[in-house]
Amino acid sequence: MEQKNNSLLVYTIFYFLFLYIPVLFLPLFSFNDSNYMSFPLSGFTFRHYEDMWSKTPVFRALWVSVKVGVIASVVSTVIALMAAKAFTKYKFIGSRVSYAAVLLPFLIPEIILAVSLIVIWLSLGFKLGLVPVTIGHILFCTPFCMLILVSRIEGFDSSLEEASRDLGENAWGTFWKVSFPLYLPGIIASLLLGFIISFDEFILAFFLSGSDPTLPMYMWNQLRFIKKLPHVLALGAIIIVATTFVVLLAYWLMNLGQAKEKDFKI
Amino acid sequence: MNEKYIEVRNISKHFGKVKAVDDISIEIKEGEFFSLLGPSGCGKTTLLRLLAGFEYPTKGDLLIDGIDVTALPPNKRPTNMVFQNYAIFPHINVVKNIQFGLRKLGLTKAENDQRVEEVLSLVKLEGYEERYSNQLSGGQRQRVALARALVRRPKVLLLDEPLGALDKKLRDEMQLELRNLQKSIGITFVFVTHDQEEAISMSDRVAVMNEGKIQQLSQPNELYKNPNNIFVSDFIGETNFLNGKTNEKHGDKIDVAIESLGNFKVDNRLNISANTSDIVCSIRPEAMMISREVQSDWDISLPASIKQTSYYGEMTRFYVEVKGIDQVLTVSSQHFDNQSFQTGECFVSIGLEDIALLEKK
Amino acid sequence: MWRYINKLYARSDNVKAYTLLTPALIFFFCVMLTPMLLTIAFSFFTQINMNEIDYSFTTDRYVEFFNKPLLTSLLFKSVKISFIVTFVTLLTAYPVAYYIAFYVKKNKTLWLILMSLPFWTSYLLRIFSWKIILGTKGVINSGLITLGLISEPLTFIMYSQTAVVITLSHAWAAFALLPLYVSLDKIDYSLIEASRDLGNSRLETFWRVTFPLSLPGVIGAILIIFIPTVGDYVTPQMVGGVDGRMLSYMIQSYFGKVNNIPMGAVSAVIMLAAVASITMIVSYATKKLTQRVA
Structure with missing residues (x-):
């Protein structure tokens, strides 16, 4: 292991400042007593938050996003858990191809996923709305959930499950009594992060949702109007804080019970 | 021959509060097969890495062939290392791995090719040029x-437990091969190992290390026959320890009272002073004799009973309890098969010349 | 019969694995593969009017695409911008990943969280923050005016390709850091020591050993940055203006107000084909190049 490298350290610190500072302007200006996001700052205020609080479309959009996010994260986690189990437990023909297939949505421009879904949905004669959005989100969240769950499951000794079978439990009982409790932190992390991805997702919702906007779409629509920007800042600041909290919680869960650092991968 | 080919002068290496190497001085001769032997964490690998230039000493100087290399980076030193896990570059094939370090030597293409060819035949790897690391066995990677x-x-070849990952049979073969190789090319080898048999069978000289210090530096047979302290005596081979204290001195002999056994006059090689209370007598298992009858022509012959035996093929090991002392001794013998001699009463006989007197610390 | 099936099931890992994979694969076929194949099919159809499509096979839409300078220039610009973004992101993130992989010993988890946290914060808001920074009345301009360094706002930064490049490089940083870090962290440190021991300086060691061994991470990062950014819609719309407009803008219009689904499908298919082929070429070239260096 190398000893020290101060110039690299300085560079790294500057890089992280570059990474983090831009996002911090949102909360900063959300408390600024002005309708413009510019210097000099003109005083502290909560009025953008009050403004946001008084707008009912915000809450309607929030409810839509929560509904879609919960369904998408639960369904993706179930699909991903089964897939993760298959990839970690069995050596089978076509495993690499199947693995690539599950991860593929992550590697394709989102706009193309969105466009393809429009094409099939309209061809089948359905109307755009929250159903295709949710389906799209499940497709998009599954690769992430699977990576989280694979890293959790890989960390465990399969002999625990073998011991359970050896002691007379059947496969189903072993899953509920041994595997599930062990995977639980990973499963919760997958639910949380799946929810976050769906909650923040914009493109699929933008193309597929029709008239029912999700929260990111609501924000997008407001961005066109300069006067309405400040309450979007307030909303954005809240979303960033809440997201960070949930993600840190998920990280904590992912590392729970396994001290090894290498398990900390997404 | 240069007697001071490698000079380690009062070298210390501290990692925070840990003194991995603690004020060590060694001189290694040109063409010598020199081993650093010790348990894990004794500082032997750190000392080797100091020689290679991967670590720089906290204190002290390092000279190779009269040149001070203390501050030189590894790529400027006349040393090369065989790594514990071999560190074969996985992204290039065997021949490119071998050529990897030649680029800087400024050789012509012909010289280059000739060297590679020579070394390939030296380690018997002809025909493996195009292979990659993952297509080689452990022994081939080692080569x-x-x-x-x-x-x-290199002027000095450093080897960091290079045989540790091989199975026993291959290890024995490679020991012999490595030894012959070193003799034929005459390069100085510094060899790190925790395996005392390996060190003893291969080396010209061995430095036994513990807790960052050298416990004893001598030829292999000396280490075995005349250990300087309890650590060396215990680490090299098997032995039995009996507590006692010294009484009067008689020239190079001294009177020892061994606990519950009585008084004996033994060699005082380490010149331990009279009336020292904390003394240990070390007796090797194979120096003792086990028999059914008392052996009156031996200096000491004690009644005992056999607790357990284990059969090893070339010898049998007996765990015996000597009457009057609350201690199990290990005695090994090549003359018994375990069928006829497994339990019961017996006598354990010891010659005074086989008792090594050591000071407890 | 049942016992026979049961025995077959117990014996075959393949059957068990695919049983578990069924939902994932059904989803893949129904929601991903079939829609994409259908999109490719649509690229060979013709839009007659708002609600009618002629389903007879034709390659006219492809001809049309390449005959419209607007479309080809947008495609070219999309690829160019993504290319620059990928390069800049990799170049700037590599030293950071290197530092964390080889120099950080304590609190590695903390650094890992720092690397990956931006990955999870809302993409839209991350882009939006750059609008605040680069805008005509944004952080940079108002800051510089307040400091008295300039009197008129700088207009060349916002609504340009440069703005798109800066914003995307920031937004995708985590996607470069993580794969680079993972591949660097995997490198057995004794390989680097062996290279030094064999006479190479630090820089030579980097080019001959470290970099070639980190290639999986480099190629991984190229894949997950280049491919999605070519199709990015949010960033060019938010900070790109007319100059920074990319092909995604036209795809959106064809599916939206223009309502020409076959033409939109053609654009999407060409975009996908372009990224797929370019990614393969770049990965292959990178690999070949480093083999020569090593």
């Missing part, structure tokens, strides 16, 4: 690592 280091014709 590639050796070839890659030797092709640069």
